[in-house]
Amino acid sequence: MEKIPYKIYLSENEIPKQWYNVRADMKNKPAPLLNPGTLKPMTLEELSGVFCTELAKQELDDTTPYIDIPEEIRDFYKMYRPSPLVRAYCLEKELGTPAKIYYKFEGNNTSGSHKLNSAIAQAYYAKKQGLKGVTTETGAGQWGTALSMACAYLGLDCKVFMVKCSYEQKPFRREVMRTYGADVTPSPSATTEVGRKILAEHPDTTGSLGCAISEAVEVAVKSDGYRYVLGSVLSQVLLHQSVIGLEAKTALDKYGVKPDVVIGCAGGGSNLGGLISPFIGEKLRGEADYEFIAVEPASCPSLTRGRYAYDFCDTGMVCPLAKMYTLGSSFIPSANHAGGLRYHGMSSVLSQLYDDGLITARSVEQTAVFEAAEKFARIEGILPAPESSHAIRVAIDEALKCKETGEEKTILFGLTGTGYFDMVAYQKFNDGEMSDYIPTDEDLKPGFEAMPKVNL
Secondary structure, three states, X not given: OOOOOOEEOOOHHHOOOEEEOHHHHOOOOOOOOEOOOOOOEOOHHHHXXXXXXXXXXXXXOOOOOEEEOOHHHHHHHOOOOOOOEEEOHHHHHHHOOOOEEEEEEOOOOOOOEOOHHHHHHHHXXXXXXXXXXXXXXXXXXXXXXXXXXXXXXXXXXXXXXEEHXXXXXXXXXHHHHHHOOOEEEEEOOOXXXXXHHHHHHOOOOOOOHHHHHHHHHHHHHHOOOEEEOOOOOOHHHHHHOXXXXXXXXXXXXXXXXXXXXXXXXXXXXXXXXXXXXXXHXXXXXXXXXXXXXXXXEOOOOHHHHOEXXXXXXXXXXXXXXEEEEEXXXXXXXXXXXXXXOXXXXXXXXXXXXXXXXXXXXXXXXXXXXXXXXXXXXXXXXXXXXXXXXXXXXXXXXXXXXXXXXXXXXXXXXXXXXEOOOOHHHHHHHHOOOOOOOOOOHHHHHHHHHOOOOOOO
């Protein structure tokens, strides 16, 4: 049999021409977004007041399996796609495992992550609609960086609310956004009504994605010619990110490789949802079987310890209600949490798949995550993003299990991007200043108690 190369590259012609909408193959569809005032499903008209109209249509479409990718977006993709699928031969050798390990590397663009796949799509539809600009939030900064790049390319204004602790810990990520022309504000801020309210109630808060979302939505709704865009969680984002899984599957199929286990980090769900989409589509249609593992931080464990219920998508409670696994929109991760993946809830699509038992979830502590990150960097030569390193941790754990049992499993995981803007976190780990924080049931209780009471 032909030896599989270290890196499997596709040609430009093999960049997907369509996004895959996994909802079309789901027997149990994700629950609809609800209007918080009426508790009725959001209509296209209502969503179009916040999102670009075409994106609102994609958000509501749970029946069309494939949606054409506009040629302008595919032309942009060609700057950094197809991304390589890498066989981790060096890691396999170091671990002494019979497992075969592959990773899909999404860090080969200036934003350093997979987020650009959806950023250019959302910016494109905003431009096509004739808008002046967009507003958004960002946690660790990958999404804000990607969106600022896309907006600069298309000549759109970009306003970013960055979670305060990340704004302070990651000044270089912030400056990349500003270099691309974005206006970056630490959140919560005194520039919005919801920001001022949050600061009045929690003056020492380090911020959360929920806070930043509230501010970004407020500015979008109050500014003529602007709409809000989001880098994760929403179904439209998972749709755009399906290019990851589609390319990975095409590359594996070239060599007749079928993964047994597919692993991805999970914060809001964009990377995991994009990576697993064509594989879980096969599982849903009864064509093949795979094990899917969502890996989340122990300090923000929405799948493993959250509740499956309708909740606000934001701390300010101005966004629609989504049915998801959630810790409550008022939950704010500990300030010592350095690994991204800070959102209080999980994509409605992934939440439904998890509730149906089609995917599993694990939570991991951040010191173990950074141990895996450094091992990977030293062996495979890529400094991984802290978010990606959650998947690396579990991929290594699965490979070591194979070493114990002798099983020759094939493992695929998503390497969402690089960690070169996350050196404060690496420094804390290297200096022995990083600690693990796992919220107690008592810590989680206030977030659960503040959740809306929706009985449908």
